[in-house]
Amino acid sequence: MTADGVYVYAVIRARRRLPTGVGGVGSPAAPLRTIEQGRVAAVVSEAPPKLRARRRDLLAHQDLLLRLSDQGPVLPMRFGTVAPDEETVRGQLTAGEADHLAALEHLSDGVEVNIKAFPAQNALRSLLADDRKLRRLRDEALRRPGYEANLRLGEAVAAALESRAAEAGRGLLSELTPRARAVASGPEVQGCVLNMSFLVDRGDSDDFRSAAEQFAETHSERVELRLAGPLPCYSFVSAEGTRVRTVGA
Template sequence: MSGNDVYVYAIIPAGQALPPGAVGVGSPAAALRLVDEGRVTAVVSAAPPQLRARRRDLMAHQEVLQRLTDTGPVLPMRFGTVAPDDESVRAQLARSQAEHRTTLSHLRGGVEFNLKALPAQDALAAVVAEEKNVRRLREAVRRRPGYEANVRLGEAVSAALSRRAAEAGRKILHELTPLARETAPGPEVHGCVLNVSFLVDRSRGDSFRTTVQRFADRHRDHVELRVAGPLPCYSFVSSRPQRTPVAGG
């Protein structure tokens, strides 16, 4: 990276102020500033000379986005978005100004919640009580223990846990969708039967979390639900500026 490189955190509407006291990536932490172009603004700082995906910088990037989200709509950049200079940032803002304004208008007043559903932990007793095939295989193992019988039983339990979790995942998705403006499926995550994000009005955030918790309490023998949010609306932004690769470290 050159000495003029600019680290880009987000795009916000023109006139939206920086959070007081917020600082950016790097050590020492870089001061935040604004690069304006028309009716949109980029939140930037000087880019560290050797940017890596270190915990301190990842957390600083996320903290800036979270605090910006608390004050207005934010088009968030992924960690590691770097431009050669301010003029490059302005040029990108000018090229995509109409798109950025449309996206910011769509996100105004909204936050993202992510929901992951996993097979319930410690639900063997419920599986045995409610799944005839599992009961049959367990009785077979008791009558005639052996490696193959144990494998069949383990496979049946695993399949039942996943199926029950998937059924519960479909139900909670049906309950939560009316609370959201929009939903976006996430990538497959090992061990999860459901990974989906919701664009939710900030005013409905507590209701969203309460609905998740009540469902989890009622279906604890079927599914484990993990909800994260409110978050910056990564999943509901269609395009972003190009970024430089960032190595782990």
């Protein structure tokens, strides 16, 4: 073991083979291995010295987790998790074996789909057509042009675009939630009116995405969606910091 510790990528079931052709964080990419303990295993590599959230390392972390989750259930660790040594990892796996197994069971065949909603940018015409207050502000800005009037108008437009997008986001949420096994709100992202992750069955993820895309098309004058997934279940492995809502069951 080096002094820099053990970088932990994920917890998986024991006796799974690691994907080939994938490396870990660091440059050159650290070789991957597993630490098995009972019925679970941690996927690890040596932690590189001075690890930071570099693009290369983030990609390595993400790529490995994508590959692992393609092959079976995986509990992804948050980026940058480093254990002091292998003994600590073994101790944790032993202590947490039952919980890990339960979580792996819960997530089996599940994938995360993340949807971010942003205000539609090219909808000024429909916005003005719909909103009398905005038309009045605009008329004022034209009658008595000036910095103040333009600022008032622009601010109102920005607020209206955001509120229309947020409303559409709520519609999207209620439309997609019944299709998901669980829903978790994501961290706040600047400019984003909705950041939501859905736990869906792997087999349903195409249909789920289509439904979201359909919604985006129908509401393109209100909201712009960015979809990511199927992803490893980042948002469904930890109660900490997330509000996970199990759907249906």
